[in-house]
Structure formats: structure tokens, C-alpha cells
Amino acid sequence: MPTTKAAALSFLPIAGLGLALAATPAAAAEGMGLDGASLSLLWAIPFVGMLLSIAVIPLVAGHFWHHHYGKVALFWALTLLVPFIAFQGAGLAVYELAHAGLLEYIPFIILLFSLFTISGGILLTGNLKGSPAVNTSLLAIGTVLASVIGTTGASMVLIRPLLRANDERRYNVHTVVFFIFLVSNIGGSLTPLGDPPLFLGFLKGVDFFWTTQHLFHDTAVVAVILLVAFYLLDRHFYGREDNLPAKLDPTPGDERLGLRGLRNLPLLGGVIAAILMSALWKPGIEFNVLGTHVPLPSVARDVALVLLALVSLKITPAFIRERNGFDWEPIREVAKLFAAIFFTIIPVIAILKAGADGALSPLVALVTEPGGEPFNAGYFWMTGLLSGFLDNAPTYLVFFNLAGGDPAELMTTHAVTLEAISAGAVFMGALTYIGNAPNFMVLAIAKSRGVAMPSFFGYMAWSGIFLLPCFALLTWLYFL
Template identity: 85%
Template sequence: MTKLLGPVTVLLLALVTAGPAAAAEGAGIDGASLSLAWGIPFAGMLLSIAIIPLVAGHFWHHHYGKVALFWGLAVLVPFVLLLGTGVTVYEVTHAALLEYIPFIILLFTLFTISGGILVTGNLHGSPAVNTALLAIGTVLASLIGTTGASMVLIRPLLRANDGRRHNVHTVVFFIFLVSNIGGSLTPLGDPPLFLGFLKGVSFFWTTTHLFHDTAVVVILLLAAYYLLDRWFHAREEARPPKFDPTPDTEGIGLRGLANLPLLAGVVAAILMSALWKPDIEFNIAGTHLPLPSVARDLILLGLAAVSIRITPAFIRERNGFDWEPIREVAKLFAAIFLTIIPVIAILKAGADGALAPLVALVTDANGGPVNAGYFWMTGILSGFLDNAPTYLVFFNLAGGDAQALMTTHAVTLEAISAGAVFMGALTYIGNAPNFMVLAIAKSRGVKMPSFFGYMAWSGIFLLPCFALLTFLYFR
């Protein structure tokens, strides 16, 4: 665990040693004065995530933290030299305290607690059973997060299908539904929505405003999966049965039940931070940090510590649990949240900033939002870059005022939220659980498609669903 936030520590040390932290109150960057060159580190970081694992997998596995540190310093050093220590301290502190740290604490807590829950036994992967597991995982994703639901259910799903010859499609649809689309109904579900919650979006806003979008896509995908799995299953029935390596010696059940109240505690902590308004806050380098946010993060860390303490070691061992996935996410996102700072500042400048052409693509002649543009631009970038920072970019491009977006421009916020969550399923790099599920499936012998092979699956099954959503809700 000591290596979890290595690059973060280095970045903070570099910042502190740069000079006295004399950040003025609200002394942020003037985005209108920044050129597009400030976005190079952000683009470089995201392209590194997309390309280096494919062309130099061994290097990436051993040095991704150093790559993240390089791109983080590519922003941090020019900030200090050109904009001054005060502005740098304010911007980095603001991003760390209000966005990155709460984001990674929630992911870490859900990852830790869900890793202590073991589904035992050997289900037999018939089309009905597999479809039911996907449906259950889709519902769970909004309750315990796409990370939590993916880690709890991917291993039972793989065991249920390890006696079948064709199981790639099952893992692909699992990534579609459980690792992405199912997390659309609460801030617990997917990182972009939690970032929106931190920005002021009400906890149950997505539940009410994205339910119809989610229902349409989930019903279509479950139906498509069931028909596809029946076709594969029928082909297998005509051949001699394959040896099932998972014996039926243990009944279906759950181990690690003591972790279930801890998941309830996560939900309670999030709700507490939304409902408790004591009007007490801490001013740290010009950033106002509310007491409920501090209390929420401390409670979440406490729940994770309790899970580590009370979960028997054999449960995590049977789950194949280790810290590397969350360590990788923590290091990469530290750099992403840092390098995105100037990009967000430019977008906030609107028509006065260097990204004015981008503003024009999602703005009509009267200055109003083009909702279909927000849906597709947020979505496509979420699939190829990363859905959490992409959500932030377009949230701020739409004004960044949560109250206005939840009311006057509710459809715009719906389009941004749906695009970020749903289209994170377009590629392996769109959402953190995609990586984790891919790694687990490959370790269990599933011959997962390549990066572009997976995109062929998502293009065939997801793009028509998203086109239908555009016609129904975002015209």
C-alpha cells in the first residue's frame, strides 16, 4: 500500500519545494490567456494510456507510474515558472482536495470492500443463467459501483462458463452492462457521476433523469445477449460436452457477509455528505473544503480499514485479490487530474478561449446547448480517453453550474452524464473496471479480443443503441 500514491507524493513535494505557498483567495488561472499548448500534457497522458500498453506492454507494466509522473511534471513545472507558485498551489490544491482525493478514496473503498465478498459454488452458464447474472450485475453497479459489481461478479460468471467453448461474448457484454452502463443511476455507480456529485449535482438526480435512457439500452442489450448466447449454446449442444474444471462440490452462497454492512455504510456516508449542511469549512490555500466532505472521506477510509481487518485472508485469495489494479488507477488518475487543469480553464473561458471551435460544436446560433452534440462528444471522448475527466470537461463547458444544469439545462446534463457513462464501454480504456475485467478474464484463459477487436463488438451492439437514444431524447 505504500506505493499506492507514489507519483502523487512526488508531485506534491515538487510543488512545496518550488517556493512559498502564498496562494491568494480564489487565485485561479485565466483560461482566456492560455494556448492549446497547455493541453499537450493532458493529450500525452491519455494517449500514453491508450497506446503504450498495446505496443510496449512490458515497459508499461513496470513503468506506468514514471510515465504518469513525467506528464504531471510537464504541467507542474511550467505552471510554477510561468504562472507563479501562488496560482499553481491554488489550482493543484483545488483539484486534489475537491476532485482527485474524494474520487480515489471512493474507488479504493469500493474495491477493497467488494474484494472481501466471495460468491461460492458453480453455476452452469445457460443463456438464462448468464442473462440473469448480467441483469443482477447491472442493478448492483449503481448500488456498489461499476468497480464493486465487476469485481464481485466477474469471477462467478467466468466459473459458470468455464465448461463452455464460447464465452468471449459473455465477458464483452459484462463490460458493456456491469462495468459501464449499469452505473448510471447514482453517484456511487460510475466515477463521472461521483465527480458531478462533488460539483453539486443532487444524489438522486441521475436516478430520475437517466432511468429511461438506461432502461432502453439495458433491455436492448440483454435481449441481444440472450439471443446471441442461445445461438452459441445451441452450437455447443451438438458437440461432446467440454470438461468443466469447476466441480460442483460447494453450494451456491456468499462468503464475507460482514462486508455487506460496510457497503451500506458507503452509501450512508455519501448521503450524509449530501444532506448534512453544518456551514463549517476549512480554507486550504484558497480552497474551501466543507466539513461533510472531510467526514465522508474519513468514514470511507475507515470502512475500507475495517474490511481489511475483518475479512479472512482465504476469501481475498480465492477472489484473486491484489492491490495492483487500484494502485494503477491511483497513479494514472493523479496525472490525469493534474494535466486536465489547464484544459478545463480554457474551456471555462468559452468563446474567449483557445477551444472556442469546440464550444461552437455544442452551441447553436442562439447560444443554447446542442444536446446531441454534448451526448456524442462527451461519449466518444469518454470511450477513447477516460470518462471521468471527459465528464468534467463538458460539465464545465456547459457552464459548470450544477443548479442551472439540473433545472434549466437538465437535458444537457442528462446528455453529458449518459454519454460519459454509457460510452465508456466503447473501448477497453473508457472506464477503470474495463481494465480489471479484461485482466481477470485473460488470466482465466478467456481469449479476449484485441483493442480494435473489442471496438468491433462495441460498434455493432452499442452504437445503434446510442443512435436510438439520440433520436428519442437528445434531438
């Protein structure tokens, strides 16, 4: 298993792809941008194709996807790039690519890389007994932790201890399903660190603690309902096992319960400090790169995050990452796929910014009241359902821009609209295995440990039964 700095930085060529392509003689005029009103829906084909590839190919051709997902991402990126240059010009292509890469994609990947690396150096040791009280407590802890170290970080830290605690139980599928609901998705709703859509909102100008203030009640309602439902369900299955022959515990070790890799905790604090610094420090210094203004605090934040991750690699004993099953493939896959997503979404966002004058005006009508005001319930469900079946980060971007894309206005005048978009993107990422990156990671780990996880549609039956009533309640309480 590679743990060198070179392996850790293997994503940087992907993150720098936009800059490499941007290093062309064509000049990018400052302030230029796509005219969304003049674009047809044909320009959205590469974006839709990219998201459908992520949703479908791993299910129908998993082996092919595992070995060639990078080529699939490159195919869709080139499907847009070639006609983009031909019809819009190389200068505009350079500007749009640099703008998306410098302000959104590279900061997005660096944050995920940092949280993934540091959380991978934290190991929860010991073998708990998976009683209903213990399992519910682990889920509650993970739900809170997800907003501190991200849904990916919390999932990777806690899924293996949870599986060890329940590996002698015959009924343990529901434990992993609720783990995906709460730890891999809903728990990450309170800070930009929690889930990728919220960090994209932060990069767009949403205040760091805005989601903490405006999504706390939504998160509390759903989390309490699901934790109570899980406890009652787990008690039911736990009681049924009393009448069955005891199952051999595959991991009976007597290692004491503890937390290893504690030196990584201050590094997580450093990540939070770096994010807050970039929001609060306003020196007024910017760098003009190919027409894109990159603020000095953003550069300092990203450099600090990379350095914190490298420090984690240096100070964490190798055995901790080995016992966590840590490897670079998940972050490598995310880096490649999202490079294509952030590029192919450019014309879609431009069309949405055109509002009623753009080719997606019917979509605008679905989330707009007759008087022109936002239809908040529509934003919640449209953002959420698409997040569940596509990917919640780009879906958030689509509806953020559809709502006007002005963070100051969305945080104040249309605060409920931004709340609906944020809650829909984060919460409904739990509807399917493909709604959020940690879902599939947890699925793979559980299956490798012998848990008979439900199929794609079997999981949707679980989410339909337990999640959709919660979301209907939220709609009635907050969005109508």
C-alpha cells in the same frame, strides 16, 4: 498477497502528492485562478499526452507500461508543472494544485479505494451452469449492482463466478463482452457510486439522486435491449454446442452456491450513508487550505470511507480475498495515473470555462446551437466518443465545464444537457477496452482464465454492432 493496512494505504502518498508540493513558501492568494482566455492550446499538451499514453502504450508496449506507468504519469505532470511555475508563478501553481487535489482528486481516489476494498471482501461461491437464462440473470444482477457498489466493485464480485459458470462452454467470448457492456459500464449510471464521472459530478454539486431520476429511462432502454440481444445470442451459441463433443469442466466442484463475506454488506451501506451525509449535512463550517475552502462534511465523508475500508480489511477472512484474486495493483495504478490527469487537466478546464473567448472555441461551437443554446445530441456524442477512446472521468469534467460548470443550472434549466453528458460518459465508456478502468481489469481476468478475448479492434467490432444502434436510438428519443 499483501493484505495489511500499510499495503491498503499505499495510495496515500500519491493522494498526498499535491499537498506535499503545496507545502512551499509561496502564498496562494484566496480566490485566484487561471485566466483561461489568455491560455493557448499548448497548455493542453500534457493532458492530451497523458491520455494518449494511457490509450496507446499498454497496447504497444504492455511490459514497459506495467513497470513504468508511474514514471510516465510523473513525466506528464512535470511537463506541465515546470512551465506552469515559470510562466504563471509558484503561488498560482500551489493554489490550483491544492484546489484540484482537495476538492476532486483525493475524494475521488478515497471513494474508489473504499468500494474496491469492501467489494473485494465479498465472494460468490458455487459453480453455476452457464445456461442462457443463468447468464442473462447474472448480467441483469450485475447491471443493478453496479450502481450500488460501483462498476469496479460489481465487476470484481461477479466476473469470476460468470467465468466459472461458462468455463466448460466452447462459445463464451460474447458473455464477457456483454459483461463489460452492462456491468462494467452501463449499469453504473444511476448513482454517483456507480461510475467515476458521476462521482465527480457529485463533488461538483450535482445532487446524489439526480442521476437516478434523470438517467433511469436511458439506462432501462439500453439495458433491456442488450439483455434481450444477449439472451438470443447466447441461446444461439448454446444450441450450437449440442452437436459438439462435451468439453471438460475445469472447475467441476460441488461447492454450494452462496455468498461469503456478508459482514461487508453493512459496510457498503455505510459508504452510501457517508455520501448522503456529505450532501445533506450543512453545518456551514469550512477549512481554508491554501485558498481552497474544504467543507467539514467532505472531510467527515472521506475519513468515514477510509475507516470503513480499514474495518473491511480487519474483519474479512484472508481466504475470501485470496479466492477473489484480490490485490492492490489496480487501485495503485488508478491513483498514480489520475494524480497526473487531475493536474494536467487544470489548464484545459480553464480554457473551456472561457467559452467562446478561449482557445477551444471550435469545440464550443460543435455543442452549441446557433442561438447559443446547448446542442444536447452534440454533448452526448462528443462526451461519449472521447470517453470511449480516452477516459470517461476527465472527459466528463471537460464537458461539464464546457456546459457552464454551474450544477444548479445544469440540474434544472439545462437538465437534458447534463443528462446527455452523463449518459455519454458512462455508456460510451463501453466502446473500447480503455474507456473505463474495469474494462481492462475484466479483460485481464478473462484472458488469464483462457477466454480467447477479441483484440482491441475486434472488441470495437462487437461494440459497434451492439452499442452504436442503442446510442442512436437514445439520441432520437431524448437528445434531439
